[in-house]
Amino acid sequence: MAETIEQRLREMGVELPEVALPAANYLPFVASGNMLMTSGQLPLQAGRLVATGLLGRDLDTEAGQAAARICAINVLAAAKAALGDLEQIRRTVKITVFVASAPGFAEQHLVANGASDFLAEALGDRGRHARSAVGVAMLPLNAPVEIEAIIESRN
Numbered sequence: 001m002a003e004t005i006e007q008r009l010r011e012m013g014v015e016l017p018e019v020a021l022p023a024a025n026y027l028p029f030v031a032s033g034n035m036l037m038t039s040g041q042l043p044l045q046a047g048r049l050v051a052t053g054l055l056g057r058d059l060d061t062e063a064g065q066a067a068a069r070i071c072a073i074n075v076l077a078a079a080k081a082a083l084g085d086l087e088q089i090r091r092t093v094k095i096t097v098f099v100a101s102a103p104g105f106a107e108q109h110l111v112a113n114g115a116s117d118f119l120a121e122a123l124g125d126r127g128r129h130a131r132s133a134v135g136v137a138m139l140p141l142n143a144p145v146e147i148e149a150i151i152e153s154r155n
Contacts, residue, residue, distance in 0.1 A: 005086040008122055009076075016077040020044055023140075029082045034090070034153050036082050040098065040146040041074035042139070043067035052142040056105025059144050064107075065114030068097060071147035072115035076122065083153055092119055092129040093150040100144050101135035108133040115147055 029038045043050045055064045097112035112133035119127035
């Protein structure tokens with residue numbers, strides 16, 4: 001039998017958390033037809049940000065990649081909550097990676113690789129996606145990275 005996404009995550013040492021509750025008047029995800037859109041996911045572990053600040057001032061690119069990976073884990077947690085089973089993912093269509101950046105920081109694309117590499121490893125071809133990596137002045141709670149995703153489901 002083929003390896004499941006859940007099995008692959010276990011082999012990677014990844015346990016999906018519960019989906020973070022919205023902090024305002026929005027939903028953590030919305031499904032429309034077979035498309036699932038996640039709200040922006042921060043690098044939260046056990047309810048706390050793993051890092052804060054701006055890339056290029058407070059954090060280096062490697063720390064940004066680690067934060068982006070955690071955001072992508074949280075995207076999968078939202079997908080599982082929405083779909084009930086990660087095997088319902090047909091493909092990751094697109095992710096948008098927002099990187100809180102100090103003036104002159106130009107490695108948003110490298111920070112985003114932390115999420116893209118994780119999704120490809122965890123989901124195989126279903127994790128390969130289109131992507132935007134955008135530098136911003138500040139993110140909620142002083143988070144260094146935030147990621148939203150569009151995912152196509154089988155149902």
